[in-house]
Amino acid sequence: VENLYVRECYRRMGFGKMLFCAVAKEAVKRNYGRVDWVVLDWNVNAIRFYEEMGGEVVEEYKFFRLTGKDLQAFGHTH
Ligand SMILES: CC(C)(COP(=O)(O)OP(=O)(O)OC[C@H]1O[C@@H](n2cnc3c(N)ncnc32)[C@H](O)[C@@H]1OP(=O)(O)O)[C@@H](O)C(=O)NCCC(=O)NCCS
Numbered sequence: 301v302e303n304l305y306v307r308e309c310y311r312r313m314g315f316g317k318m319l320f321c322a323v324a325k326e327a328v329k330r331n332y333g334r335v336d337w338v339v340l341d342w343n344v345n346a347i348r349f350y351e352e353m354g355g356e357v358v359e360e361y362k363f364f365r366l367t368g369k370d371l372q373a374f375g376h377t378h
Pocket of ligand 1: 305306338344348352
C-alpha cells in the first residue's frame with residue numbers, strides 16, 4: 301500500500317496536488333482509463349482534497365481484507 305502524505309507544516313501549499321498530478325499524468329501516459337484509490341471515511345481533509353482533484357466516490361465497491369490466522373492459513377496449503 302502506498303500513501304499520499306504531506307507533512308503538516310507543508311499542507312495547503314499545493315504539494316499534495318503536485319503529487320496527485322504526477323500520478324494522474326503517469327496514468328494518462330500509460331493509457332490507463334482510470335485511477336482508483338481508497339480513503340478512510342473519517343479523513344474529511346483528504347476527502348475534500350480528492351473531491352477538489354475531481355475524484356468521485358464509487359458506491360458499489362466493497363473493500364475486502366484477509367489478515368491474521370485467515371491469511372496465515374494459506375501458508376499451510378500446498
Ligand atoms: C491530503 C493531503 C495529501 C493534501 O495535501 P496538501 O499538500 O495539503 O494539498 P494541496 O495544498 O495540494 O491542496 C489542493 C486543494 O485541495 C483542497 N484541500 C486540501 N486540503 C484540504 C482541507 N484540509 N480542507 C479542505 N480542502 C482541502 C483545497 O481545495 C486545496 O486548494 P487550496 O489550498 O488552494 O484551497 C494532506 O492533507 C495529507 O498529507 N494528509 C495526511 C495524510 C492523508 O490523509 N493522506 C491521504 C490518505 S488516503
